Amino acid sequence: MTSMTSRFLVTERRAIVGLASLYASRMLGLFMVLPILALYADHLDGATPFLVGLALGGYGLTQAILQIPFGLLSDRLGRKVVIAGGLLLFIIGSVVAANATSIYVVIIGRCLQGSGAVAGAIMALLADQTREEIRTAAMATIGLSIGVAFGVAMVVGPLVADIGGLSGVFWFTAALSACGLLILWKLVPKAPRRMAHRDVGLDRRQLRATLMQGDLLRLDFSIFALHLILTACFVALPFQLEALGFAPAHHGWVYLPVMALAFVAMVPLVIVAEKYRKMKPVFVGAVAAMTLILLGFSELGSDRIALLALLWGFFVVFNLLEATLPSMISKLAPAGAKGTAMGVYSTSQFLGAFLGGTLGGALSQGLGIHSVFLGAAVVGAIWLAVVWRMPAPRHLSSEIVPLDAQSMGMLDTLLERFASVAGVEDVMVVPEERVAYLKVDRQRLDAEALARITGNQWQRTDA
The missing domain is CATH 1.20.1250.20 (MFS general substrate transporter like domains)
Known part of the structure; x- marks a missing residue:
């Protein structure tokens, strides 16, 4: 708000x-x-x-x-x-x-x-x-x-x-x-x-319900898999760059243009996902692309041009998923549960980083660096299977409405009044924080009706 x-x-x-x-x-x-x-x-x-x-x-x-x-x-x-x-x-x-x-x-x-x-x-x-x-x-x-x-x-x-x-x-x-x-x-x-x-x-009272929501668990697995893949790949990628003649001192100058071009390519995809409401196809397509890129690292990584192209694609997909996954969490988390959902999400991310380094090191030591990418590709394939049947997330935004003294005096009817506003899909009123947490469909939201309840003018945010 x-x-x-x-x-x-x-x-x-x-x-x-x-x-x-x-x-x-x-x-x-x-x-x-x-x-x-x-x-x-x-x-x-x-x-x-x-x-x-x-x-x-x-x-x-x-x-x-x-x-x-x-x-x-x-x-x-x-x-x-x-x-x-x-x-x-x-x-x-x-x-x-x-x-x-x-x-x-x-x-x-x-x-x-x-x-x-x-x-x-x-x-x-x-x-x-x-x-x-x-x-x-x-x-x-x-x-x-x-x-x-x-x-x-x-x-x-x-x-x-x-x-x-x-x-x-x-x-x-x-x-x-x-x-x-x-x-x-x-x-x-x-x-x-x-x-x-x-x-x-994190609200411990909401933790059980959050862990029981299948769509949120798919996203928790997604950030787990993404950071597992990232960390595992960097057990092996630096050696591939070195083998193709890039001195370690110059690796930063390899990553600089690749990262910059990847960011430029990622922005239109985020716009398509958010503005044109194509979140699921962009998301699933990114997971599929990541899996193919990992196979490419294993099979084509001995060619300099191919490796640089694959590295660019890797960072396009990584940056795209890093940008869109938190947005999807925000869309899917119930009203007032975003903090709890993000706490579980972040824990999954760090566990992925730990297991990625461990798995990548074990594969590299036992089977060579190419096996690291094959192992990561297997994780990518499992990830793709997990999200393939995921329903498209509704494009709902999280909003926080401060409650004034007049609103606080009508707590017994406030929940119903919020729920009656067109475009308000979910609501939680928290008197001790003097706020209401809403999930809204901005395209349908009756801003004037919401303003009459809150006593505030309403303007779109980017939650």
């Missing part, structure tokens, strides 16, 4: 910029290792492809285990305290890995990096800092910062590794987290309140 005259307040702007920068710097530190670890780990004592894969995905295990507890802990101890603690754990993990002389210590360092699982606490702090009217735009900024961080990491990681080696990359990530502490301390204002937000945080 966004008032037509709403503006970002100074404190909101500071919070959005600061927390987006904090989130991006943290994700940049995690992603930078992805394109270089397999290539630069050969000097470590005990290094094997399996253990390198475990180091690559190890952060995902601790992240998956601890992200929900950290979010709940932030409700008790305070957002900034928990975020600062998570950043300190990330710094400690980076320093441990930077000083490692064996692969086992790198694995410990990566797990410590992941244990600073503050994503949920950051999103909760952003919700505390922003009004309901502008929260959708604030969350979108965080999402954009993650995408930018991934692209930058693919370029910067190889460049930093060329200068300082694997140790230099971990020292760089430690410095990024130290900057994050400074941003948290100096730029992000103190939250005026600390509340539960059902659009952001």
